[in-house]
Every structure is written in C-alpha cells, then in structure tokens.
Amino acid sequence: MDRVGNSFTLAEAEVRNTQEFTLHVSQAETTNGNTSTFDASNNFEGLLVIDITAVTGTTPTANFYFETLDFLSGKYVAIPSAGTIAQQTGVNTLTVPVTNFGEKVRLRWVLGGTTxxxxFSAGFTAKS
Structure with a gap:
C-alpha cells in the first residue's frame, strides 16, 4: 500500500490461472505422430515438459515440434517461441518455455534410425 497525500492506494494483485494439458501419456512410440489438438486460447504463456524414459533401436533419433493451428490456412505451424527443440537420442527431460502460441496447440514427433x-510423456502447463 502506498500513501499519497491524505489518500491511500492499494497495489493491484495479479491473479493468474493455470491450465494443465496432458499432451501425451507415457507410452512407447515407434512411428511419426502427433497428439490431438488442445484449446489453449485462454492462456498466453506456458511450459512444455517432455520426459523421455526409454529409447531403443539402432541410432534412434526423435525430433519434437510444438505447433499451433493457423486459422486461415488450416495448417499446423511451428510455434517460434518454442524454438528448435534439440534432436533427442536418449533418455532426457526437456523443459521448453513457450509464449504467443495461438489458440490451438499440439505436439508432433518425427522418429529416425533403425526400428x-x-x-515419453508430454505435458503443457499454460498460464493466463
């Protein structure tokens, strides 16, 4: 609280809500794929967490893309603030801060190597 002359002004409290999305439950994936689309329109920033718990195959690789649906073209496009998620080759936990992600989001993965x-699991905690 600040005192200004004979008056008092109250500092405004910031109230933020979170919304948690389970993008991908922990299960093995052996082919390219993507999650369903999630409505994150009530939020403006968040944290994507991808937890890779097992990897098999010969020289296996995984590329992950956090995408938003472009309302005009109807195509999914990479969310720039998610940056380039480094190619994964083993067990790892990734945390990716994301802003300006549009209304509809999904996670896509592309696997490489032999078999x-x-x-992995993937969750997204969004904040309004």
Missing part, C-alpha cells in the same frame, strides 16, 4: 522406439 526406433521412444517412451
């Missing part, structure tokens, strides 16, 4: 298998 690759990645077991």
């Amino acid at each position: 690759p298998s990645f077991t």
